Amino acid sequence: MGKKAIGIDLGGTAIKGAIIDENGICGGVTRVPTEAEGGGRRIMDNILSLIGKLAESGGGAGEFIGVGIGTPGFVDADGVILNGGANLPGWTGMQVYAPIAERFGLRASAANDVTSVALAELMFGAGRGVQNMVCFALGTGVGGGIVTNGRLYKGGHGMAGEIGHIVVETDGEPCPCGQRGCVERYASATGIVKAAVDFAKSEGCKSDFAKLVHENPGEVTSKLVYEYVAKNDELALKVHERACDMLGRAVGIIINTFSPDRVVLGGGVMMAGSVVLEAVKKYAARHCWPEIFKLCEIVPAQMGEDSGVLGAGALALEEFG
């Protein structure tokens, strides 16, 4: 019988949990409310009771090798949350390993939620069979995860993988991180929407999509941009090409630096599919040493909405399995 772990994916509104083994999720995903407004201890209590439910459903805590937790922010080597974020007041500073050990006698391994998804791809998805891989998650922001020599690379303080803050445009768009021109400002859903609104204002473009953006700037989404990309709309194509150019620059930097076997692109923006993938390949090739580029595949992520909880479980399977 294969080893089993409990995976916990902490979000702003819900905590998802599942039993994970070498084949993936066993028996479905359980959700409980985060109750973030209750503060750090309430969040931890809700995580503990979810672990308890899952352990019970799996025959007791003794049946599991450990618990993996994907969380916003970073996790230091001792299991303390750093930069837990504005959506989870009181979460920063919480110690997450000790209460799990006390209550269940189980070891825990926690990491940034987006970073953990790289491990889900490595074990169950687009990264199977490779040793060196970098995942980009293109969502509200741009995050990522790095796998070196077959293992998730967390860095000394759990902070590795902030590839969304690679600067790709000198003196570019200001970023809340304090830099200018971070790839996140261009290739995230947020960046794509902002570009559509900005370009519609400044470029005098008269396309159908430009009119729509003018009239209802608040209703623009990256999904809508890509609906108009499919219609060859001038403004939408311009926004798309810029986002993929900028992302291609960051992918090129990553390939030159890491020479990974694969770069995996995931997150909501990738719902647009091959149009993004092909454009990113085109631009990355221009921003990379050809000799290294040709040894790296750029592929779409395979994990869907359960990638967070799978990645969390994978953290424990990797560390304690």
Add this chain to the structure above:
Amino acid sequence: MGKKAIGIDLGGTAIKGAIIDENGICGGVTRVPTEAEGGGRRIMDNILSLIGKLAESGGGAGEFIGVGIGTPGFVDADGVILNGGANLPGWTGMQVYAPIAERFGLRASAANDVTSVALAELMFGAGRGVQNMVCFALGTGVGGGIVTNGRLYKGGHGMAGEIGHIVVETDGEPCPCGQRGCVERYASATGIVKAAVDFAKSEGCKSDFAKLVHENPGEVTSKLVYEYVAKNDELALKVHERACDMLGRAVGIIINTFSPDRVVLGGGVMMAGSVVLEAVKKYAARHCWPEIFKLCEIVPAQMGEDSGVLGAGALALEEFG
């Protein structure tokens, strides 16, 4: 008695060899001519006879755990040289592991020479005691090496660590690699000299150094630039600040991506000392997430002219030790 390895550092004019153990070089460095004009087989023969001499001086091949080789270019997983470079005609395509195994019954591990230096710093120098480290070598070009989880990270095809080709200036200086704005174009000795010549022409600067550059552009070296930096010469300071700004951008990208415990700066340009180190720290801080930056030290390399042969020996100690 500690384990011993033979380290071989292949250069364009000389091959350096030494016996390396956990304390560093035992008994000095031996040099033989590369005889690069003789082609790949001649180079390999010279390496083999140097290994033979060193093995004999150390009590026979049986006393050693293996051979490490630092070489220009890349080395694939099977020991075949890729991109051996214009200075070593016929070196590309050579298989280096098999002849060493046949002749001496010893295993070999080879890697890019600059990448290997990171391992020398990790075992013997500025990287002692850390798990995650990135070295920048600022010489004629800019190279580097990456250490993750306490081990040299070579990538799947021996090509990781090309951090000199991180793009730091959109549409910047053209680079032979095909990109524009690579950090190597600015922060290498070559880039520093070019900036001095270009700025002296274009900026109408009238400083002492500017006059000297105008009169003898062919005699400018990065060392000379830093002699004038020490005199607060306007042109030299301008060149220095730009080089360090550009390098700081690349260091910032590396820190955001890897969250290393240390960034180590070495190579000829670092002979200028703390003036470069302090300026790079200043600029890197501006191009990095503060939370991650504060957990990373930026320090000078400690290995000197024998860093190549130490790194080569360290390859074998790491892999076979």
